[in-house]
Amino acid sequence: MRIELHFGDITEYTADCIVNAARPSLLGGGGVDGAIHRKAGMALSEFCKTLGGCSVGEAKISPAFNLPAQNIIHTVGPRYLFKSESEIQDLKNCYLNSLEIAKKHKFKTVVFSNISTGAYGFPKDLASTISFETVTSFLLENEFPEKVIFCCYDVENLELYLNLIKEKI
Template sequence: MSSDPTNDRIRVVQGDITSLAVGAIVNAANETLLGGGGVDGAIHKAAGPKLMEECRTLEGCPTGQARITGGYDLPAPHVIHAVGPRYQGGSSGEAALLRSCYLESLTLANQHGIETLAFPCISTGIFGYPKDEACAIAIDAVRIFLRAHELPREVTFCCFDEDEAKRYRAELDSGGIELA
């Protein structure tokens, strides 16, 4: 078991991210920010049409970056839309882009005074990122950010299925590898 003190600020749950009552949930978005499948579609559906209206005003978001909107009909008052990379074999800068979308999301949460933040497993669905590698990048990025910042006070990884939750718990317990 890892003795990393940031582990006290990170938790892993299995469930539906749209049901979490946290300061912000992170949407695994595409560059248009106008909805899609998986987590993105579920968040847009649960938030209602006003989320789409606000997203249209943002005029998209580049891969590796993030934007913040209201949460509308969600229990979370904010949605942070993070655009992860499409996996292309690993030699096209995907790891840096994935890491960046986690750090950009955390930075927005910090800047907006958001105390609790929940992430889905970004880029591991239709974008095809290998799940073990994406998990290691996500936890490493969050740990490094939390060491240097008081907010968010708690970060949750909300995994859709139990296998993903087990992967994140194991990575958290292992202490991981420092990618920075």
């Protein structure tokens, strides 16, 4: 299977690429974004200054510096404020644009964090369904990435993804 679930810390993965739930500045913050920046070191922030920020739904790539992964794709998820179709589409775009970068670079393994489900308030059940369906559809039509890992830092997200996989098997 080209999709895996892991329970743990995304900053610990050895992979071609991890996907950061970034802030628009790309200069770090709280949650997974802050953890990635702390472990990657100051070189990541310096590099990200050259990227000129990132809009919601877009994605940009950087080296991973002191992390075991080789690269980081930074994507800015939407805040869940209006419960609108545009917020849902923005979250889909986070995954699609990240996957397009992975495809372009022919990454074998990409590890996703649970984008927008922390401080940005996206409901975890809705976000997991959007991400799982978006990734599954993309993998059916593309050779790369060869494998996508959903890295869950909490049990709730892990259970949601497990249930989605059970439904599809």
